[in-house]
Every structure is written in structure tokens, then in C-alpha cells.
Amino acid sequence: MIPAKGEHIKISSTNTNIRLVEKLIDDVCQVYKVNEDSYGNILIAVTEAVNNAIQHGNQNNPEKFVEIGFNNVNQLLTFNVSDEGNGFNYNALPDPTDPANIDKPHGRGIFLMRNLADSVEFLNNGKTVMLSFKN
Numbered sequence: 077m078i079p080a081k082g083e084h085i086k087i088s089s090t091n092t093n094i095r096l097v098e099k100l101i102d103d104v105c106q107v108y109k110v111n112e113d114s115y116g117n118i119l120i121a122v123t124e125a126v127n128n129a130i131q132h133g134n135q136n137n138p139e140k141f142v143e144i145g146f147n148n149v150n151q152l153l154t155f156n157v158s159d160e161g162n163g164f165n166y167n168a169l170p171d172p173t174d175p176a177n178i179d180k181p182h183g184r185g186i187f188l189m190r191n192l193a194d195s196v197e198f199l200n201n202g203k204t205v206m207l208s209f210k211n
Contacts, residue, residue, distance in 0.1 A: 084145035084156070089134035097126050097144055104146055108153060108211055117192040118153070118209050124185045125157040125205045133159030133203060152194075154208045163201030
């Protein structure tokens, strides 16, 4: 079932719960007749945000939760992903395309989100990311 305006799903911080997020994305994209290219962008960007929330925000602690909200307003599909971590400085991330950072294992997720979503906004000191996609 697709969350209505203002509703959300809440998952514990384990990677096995990513399938619940994928199901939400599948349902949303089917209901709103999202084309295949946009579906791929949404799937990668939102699951990356959830992975970051689980791993970096909640430190893989299954007692902490990630909340994923969805909204559709004026042909703009928006997903909010929030964790229970301390937040982070999203303005001071290294560029993963810089040759000095190519072999580093971190920093690609937000780069992907920024390149796949039409809009990315960080709220609550980085504990919430809002990803918007034009439909």
C-alpha cells in the first residue's frame, strides 16, 4: 500500500529491510505510471539514501529506525528518508570523481542521489534527505 500524504513506513536499520523500500518504490511507480528511466533513477537514489541512513546515520543498529515518507504534489514525487543518527556536514563531502578519491569506498551515494534526482535537500542537520523526481 502506498503511504498517503503525510504517512510513512518505518524500518529497523538492517539491510534486509531494503526490500520493503523497493516494494514501496515499485508500488509508487506503478500507481503514478513512472517511465522506466525515471523508475531506475528513483530506485537507485532512494535505496542509496536508505542505505546511507542505515549504515552511516544509524550505524547498522537494528534498534534504530529509518522512516521513509512519500508524497505526490503537482507531478512531483518526493521521498523523505530520515534516520536517528547525529547528522553530518553534507556541504563538506569529497568529490568522488576527483582522481584522488576514486579508490575511496565512501562518498558516491550522495553524488548518485544528486545526479539521479531532480532535487535533493538535506534537512535536520543531514538526518533527513528529501529526494524529488518530476513525473
